Amino acid sequence: MRRILFLVTLAAFFSSAPAEAKKEVDPKLYGSPEGQVCIKCHELKTPGLYKMWREGRMGQAGVNCYDCHRAEKQTAKGPGDPDGHDHRGFWIAQLVTPKDCSKCHKEQFDQQQPSHHANAANILNSLDNYLGTVLGGGAAVATGCRQCHGSNVRVLDDGKLDPVTWPNTGIGRINPDGSKGSCSACHTRHRFSVGQARRPDACGKCHLGPDHPQIEIYNESKHGILYQAYRDKLNIDAVEWVVGVDYQDAATCATCHISATPNQKATHDVGSRISWTLRPVVSKKLENWRERREAMKDVCMQCHGTPMIDGFYLQFDDLVELYNTKFAIPARDMRQALMDMGKLSKANFDDKLDWTYWELWHHEGRRARHGAAMSGPDYAWWHGLYEVSKHFYGDFIPEVQDLLGWKAGAFLEKHVYSDPRHRWYKEGMSKEELEKLNTFYEQRYGGEVAK
Numbered sequence: 001m002r003r004i005l006f007l008v009t010l011a012a013f014f015s016s017a018p019a020e021a022k023k024e025v026d027p028k029l030y031g032s033p034e035g036q037v038c039i040k041c042h043e044l045k046t047p048g049l050y051k052m053w054r055e056g057r058m059g060q061a062g063v064n065c066y067d068c069h070r071a072e073k074q075t076a077k078g079p080g081d082p083d084g085h086d087h088r089g090f091w092i093a094q095l096v097t098p099k100d101c102s103k104c105h106k107e108q109f110d111q112q113q114p115s116h117h118a119n120a121a122n123i124l125n126s127l128d129n130y131l132g133t134v135l136g137g138g139a140a141v142a143t144g145c146r147q148c149h150g151s152n153v154r155v156l157d158d159g160k161l162d163p164v165t166w167p168n169t170g171i172g173r174i175n176p177d178g179s180k181g182s183c184s185a186c187h188t189r190h191r192f193s194v195g196q197a198r199r200p201d202a203c204g205k206c207h208l209g210p211d212h213p214q215i216e217i218y219n220e221s222k223h224g225i226l227y228q229a230y231r232d233k234l235n236i237d238a239v240e241w242v243v244g245v246d247y248q249d250a251a252t253c254a255t256c257h258i259s260a261t262p263n264q265k266a267t268h269d270v271g272s273r274i275s276w277t278l279r280p281v282v283s284k285k286l287e288n289w290r291e292r293r294e295a296m297k298d299v300c301m302q303c304h305g306t307p308m309i310d311g312f313y314l315q316f317d318d319l320v321e322l323y324n325t326k327f328a329i330p331a332r333d334m335r336q337a338l339m340d341m342g343k344l345s346k347a348n349f350d351d352k353l354d355w356t357y358w359e360l361w362h363h364e365g366r367r368a369r370h371g372a373a374m375s376g377p378d379y380a381w382w383h384g385l386y387e388v389s390k391h392f393y394g395d396f397i398p399e400v401q402d403l404l405g406w407k408a409g410a411f412l413e414k415h416v417y418s419d420p421r422h423r424w425y426k427e428g429m430s431k432e433e434l435e436k437l438n439t440f441y442e443q444r445y446g447g448e449v450a451k
């Protein structure tokens with residue numbers, strides 16, 4: 001019964017979202033005559049910027065400077081644009097926010113605003129932020145965190161932007177008009193190209209590094225290899241870009257997370273096809289995770305068969321469960337218990353164990369989960385679960401023993417050794433296991449034994 005209900009929901013999900021031709025923007029909305037004045041002067045004064053705009057699809061269509069940069073003045077009807085200021089006789093704004101773009105692209109705006117992306121500047125109370133502001137310092141947050149997550153853009157009295165908070169194209173930038181994010185995080189100005197945003201590098205500015213190496217994982221995956229081999233055959237700058245119809249040789253980040261299939265439209269909510277959250281200490285399935293997963297599978301189905309896709313998800317789920325149950329939950333519970341016992345301070349990052357724990361889940365455990373999610377085997381294992389195991393057994397447990405002394409035995413029995421997957425650490429390798437290893441290396445390397 002549940003299965004039938006589920007299939008019905010799915011059918012409804014897809015039938016409500018068939019791929020259809022893109023809606024034209026109403027021509028009355030653009031091509032303001034004032035724009036010609038801006039163009040004439042800027043063609044000479046900022047020729048690089050001018051040419052980028054001119055080459056882009058919006059420039060070609062006649063969407064001009066004033067269409068985007070025009071600001072509303074304060075009137076009896078409303079407060080106007082907080083960053084409006086006079087510029088050569090025109091009232092303009094430096095910022096062009098998602099709300100400004102939404103005049104002509106409401107659908108993309110409506111999908112983007114509630115997404116995790118648009119809300120990414122909401123990190124004030126996170127552990128990462130404590131690290132950034134207290135252990136690091138404000139300037140590091142402005143040039144680091146905020147360039148990816150987004151700043152809170154402040155306007156000075158003269159309508160100009162506070163330079164501490166801008167330049168910034170962070171994905172969740174908080175704009176003075178109340179809208180969130182910045183569309184040029186992916187559609188870089190002034191071409192605002194759709195093809196540029198479909199290329200993996202558009203995402204790689206932020207999705208890289210020790211704690212979320214998606215671009216590195218992608219580059220080592222078959223999908224990334226195919227992208228490098230066939231990047232010129234993907235029709236990537238076309239208006240319509242439906243996988244299996246307009247291209248087939250490789251999947252980019254956008255293919256899987258954003259772009260259309262024959263059964264579903266493109267979406268500006270990048271979370272709508274993921275079923276797990278791989279970010280926290282312990283991964284959880286998201287609300288409506290089945291629908292989200294079916295939406296992703298529909299992408300895979302354009303190039304793969306069901307056994308391949310189901311096999312992939314089984315291996316991925318197993319890795320997440322392994323990380324969760326074997327390492328993350330015991331480590332979390334032990335650290336909490338040590339705090340409750342007064343053996344560790346309640347503060348973060350002032351004990352050695354705090355750091356071991358932090359890197360275990362925030363760096364190594366995430367890398368393992370992301371590696372499995374996007375078929376990057378080196379990240380699933382060597383940069384991932386290998387590091388998790390090494391530091392769980394080699395640092396975390398010895399640190400617990402240092403803190404608890406003779407009491408550690410019972411404590412570890414309860415949290416760790418009660419799980420048979422950890423018993424090897426207490427009991428060592430069996431004689432048979434050692435013998436098998438020796439024979440393997442003798443046969444392989446002729447007498448060179450691993451010891």
Ligand code: HEC
Binds near residue numbers: 038066087088090092
């Ligand atoms: C007579 C020349 C001239 C005209 C006309 C002109 N600009 Fe500019 N504008 C400049 C120059 C030069 C700069 C760079 C120096 C600076 O920042 O003041 C600039 C800077 C800017 C900036 C960034 C700084 C700021 O004040 O926000 C924006 C945005 C801008 N122009 C948009 C426009 C728009 C939109 C129009 C038409 C409504 C326009 N410009 C008309 C010459 C001009």
Ligand code: HEC
Binds near residue numbers: 050063
């Ligand atoms: C489709 C909308 C759009 C159009 C059309 C457009 N701009 Fe912009 N412009 C933006 C956005 C977005 C930014 C980045 C501001 C921000 O951070 O929100 C920007 C930034 C700028 C800046 C500051 C850039 C820098 O790097 O210093 C200048 C100057 C500027 N625009 C001038 C122009 C001029 C001149 C034209 C016409 C030739 C033009 N813009 C057309 C959206 C637009």
Ligand code: HEC
Binds near residue numbers: 061100
């Ligand atoms: C005044 C109306 C208007 C505004 C404001 C506007 N756009 Fe557009 N946009 C258009 C039109 C019209 C087209 C279609 C051009 C065509 O295909 O002929 C377009 C096309 C696009 C495309 C497709 C480009 C491609 O390479 O196919 C992107 C992406 C885009 N806009 C992003 C933005 C962003 C981001 C902003 C805000 C910074 C913005 N637009 C603001 C009217 C607008």
Ligand code: HEC
Binds near residue numbers: 212
């Ligand atoms: C290079 C870009 C970049 C920098 C720099 C960066 N982050 Fe992030 N951050 C990301 C990305 C991308 C994610 C999402 C990772 C994922 O989903 O795997 C993320 C995730 C997070 C999360 C988890 C959000 C959630 O919903 O669980 C927090 C909190 C966070 N970052 C805070 C910070 C803070 C604070 C700093 C600076 C001390 C910082 N980040 C620096 C790109 C960055």
Ligand code: HEC
Binds near residue numbers: 185194259268
């Ligand atoms: C996370 C990156 C990202 C951000 C942020 C983003 N876009 Fe896009 N956008 C894309 C990608 C990728 C495509 C191509 C989808 C496809 O293949 O059709 C796209 C396509 C578009 C198109 C072409 C029509 C379509 O849906 O294919 C428009 C218009 C557009 N975006 C406007 C916007 C506006 C407006 C914003 C800000 C509210 C925005 N985008 C923010 C990545 C982004």
Ligand code: HEC
Binds near residue numbers: 186203257277
């Ligand atoms: C300017 C930085 C930046 C860029 C560019 C960027 N992202 Fe992100 N992305 C983030 C941050 C930060 C988060 C974490 C947001 C949070 O949870 O607070 C995130 C989260 C995500 C998530 C998880 C969403 C969810 O609902 O949990 C996906 C999937 C994602 N990004 C895909 C992409 C793709 C695909 C692209 C390129 C088309 C891209 N991102 C471009 C910064 C960026």
Ligand code: HEC
Binds near residue numbers: 374
């Ligand atoms: C072949 C399809 C595919 C490609 C290509 C792909 N992804 Fe993913 N991505 C996935 C799948 C599948 C998941 C896991 C979904 C789930 O949780 O069910 C995922 C998960 C994610 C997450 C969520 C991580 C979290 O912390 O929860 C982010 C962020 C992300 N991808 C970003 C990217 C970026 C950036 C690229 C390109 C560099 C990319 N993806 C390329 C399929 C893909």
Ligand code: HEC
Binds near residue numbers: 256296299
């Ligand atoms: C545009 C076509 C395309 C899309 C979409 C696509 N793939 Fe692939 N994928 C391929 C091709 C081609 C290969 C290479 C097969 C081989 O190994 O010969 C591949 C390889 C793989 C591999 C094997 C990795 C390895 O190293 O052997 C897995 C697993 C996989 N894809 C899963 C997925 C999943 C899951 C999705 C959806 C989230 C997906 N793919 C979406 C084309 C695609």
